[in-house]
Amino acid sequence: MTELVITGAGSGLCDSILEVIEAVEGEYRLRLVDSMESAGEARRFRGRTVVIELDTEADLATADVVFDLNDIYIGDALVFKPTAPLFVMLKRLLSDLAGDSIKTLYGAVREPAAMEQQGVEALAGQVTQLFNGRDPEPQPFGGTLAFNARILDESALIESFHDFDALRNANISIERLQSDSFYTVHASLWLQMADAQLIDSIISQSTDQYSAGLGISPDSGRVTNDPDMRICVRQIAKDWVHLMLTADLEKTIWAREAHDVLKNYLTAT
Numbered sequence: 001m002t003e004l005v006i007t008g009a010g011s012g013l014c015d016s017i018l019e020v021i022e023a024v025e026g027e028y029r030l031r032l033v034d035s036m037e038s039a040g041e042a043r044r045f046r047g048r049t050v051v052i053e054l055d056t057e058a059d060l061a062t063a064d065v066v067f068d069l070n071d072i073y074i075g076d077a078l079v080f081k082p083t084a085p086l087f088v089m090l091k092r093l094l095s096d097l098a099g100d101s102i103k104t105l106y107g108a109v110r111e112p113a114a115m116e117q118q119g120v121e122a123l124a125g126q127v128t129q130l131f132n133g134r135d136p137e138p139q140p141f142g143g144t145l146a147f148n149a150r151i152l153d154e155s156a157l158i159e160s161f162h163d164f165d166a167l168r169n170a171n172i173s174i175e176r177l178q179s180d181s182f183y184t185v186h187a188s189l190w191l192q193m194a195d196a197q198l199i200d201s202i203i204s205q206s207t208d209q210y211s212a213g214l215g216i217s218p219d220s221g222r223v224t225n226d227p228d229m230r231i232c233v234r235q236i237a238k239d240w241v242h243l244m245l246t247a248d249l250e251k252t253i254w255a256r257e258a259h260d261v262l263k264n265y266l267t268a269t
Contacts (some may be wrong), residue, residue, distance in 0.1 A: 002028035002266060003062050008069030009052045010038025012120065013082070013250045018045055020255040026266035033058045034070065041250060066267050067258050070117070080261045082254045084157050085111060085185040086174075087228060089245050089253070090164065093205060097166035097257075101198050104171045105161070107189035107243075110149065110179035114249045116140045118180050145180050150174040184217040185253065187245040196239045203241070206233040216246055228252045 006014055009032035022045065030045055039054035055072060063077040072081060079090040086109045094102070114121035119140060125138035126146035136144045143150060154176035161167045161174075179186070193199055208214070210232035229252060232244040247253050 002026070002269065003031065004065045004067070004262065005033060005060055005063040006067040006069065007033045007055065007056075007115055008235040010034040010135050011040060011069055011117070011198045013069055013114070013254060015043075015066075016250040017258045018043060019102040019251075020070040020259045021221070021262055022046060022264050023209045024259060025050045026263075028065075028262070028266065031063070033060070048072050049218075051269070065227065065262060067138065067261075074118070077169070078265055081260050083257070084114075084155075084160070085109075085249055086157065086176075086187050086245075087245070089185070089258060090188065091163065092229065093202070093231070093243075093245075094164050094166045097201065099196065100169050101166040101194055102170045102191050103194050103239075104192035105167060105189060106171075107164050107187060108110070108175040109157075109175065109185070109187040110181065111152065112179060112181040112183050112249050113141075113145060114115045116185050121180070123180060123182060137149045141178065144203060148180055150178045152178050181217060183250055185247050185249050186216050187243070189194065189245070190197050190242045191243065192239050193239050193241065197237070199235055199241050202243070203233045203235065205231055209240075210244060224246045228256065 009016060014032070030050055032050050033045060033055050033183050035051050035055055038052050041052045042049045055070070060066065060075060063075065066073045066077045069082065071081065102126070113123040116122065117140065121261050122137070123142055123145055124201060126144060129136045130146055136146060136219065138144065141150060151236045154174050157176060158174055161172055191202070209228050229245060229247040236242050
């Protein structure tokens, strides 16, 4: 039987993943692993209780698939690690486009506190510290993120975009920021298409109409029925299109990635 191990199992991301993969068909055994802070806690999964094992004592040699949320696994299993959200979002949008379909891409992406381990808790702590007149604890962001944004290195992200056939030879410029949103990824992108007729294929993926006053995050919090990824598209010139993309990083970007990794592995075996 396939053995699935999730490290960092005490995190909110693990909870989001468990919600999504419960519907994956196939026979597999789930093990949860984390540090002393979460070891011994229990999670309900597929009608049974799974206790989180202590990472320093857990033997992972038998694992077939590892969702390595804590970045601690060393071995030969199939490994899923959370990746840059904008890469995942563009992969969904552009995977069907032919090579060199896009001449230019520029814009900005704002990544939430959930990008960092314990980032949500740390951001909440910074907000409280500021309201109480105290200097915020800088870690894990390297400084104050509450009511602020911090510049992130974009070079590796831009380099990864050239792996897409559609962007193989495109001119790319991206501003990458860590924002004080807890979970929502937001990207505003301008694309110049090599063929204006290709704009229709982008517009067809729109889920929402772009309008002034449109909320970036759901107005009611992390709603259970929020779309997988919200896509606003508007044509701004003959061969230019503007995209606004938003998604919940944990629930609809990383959890879905993990779901697909497990589903594909079980299907192949």
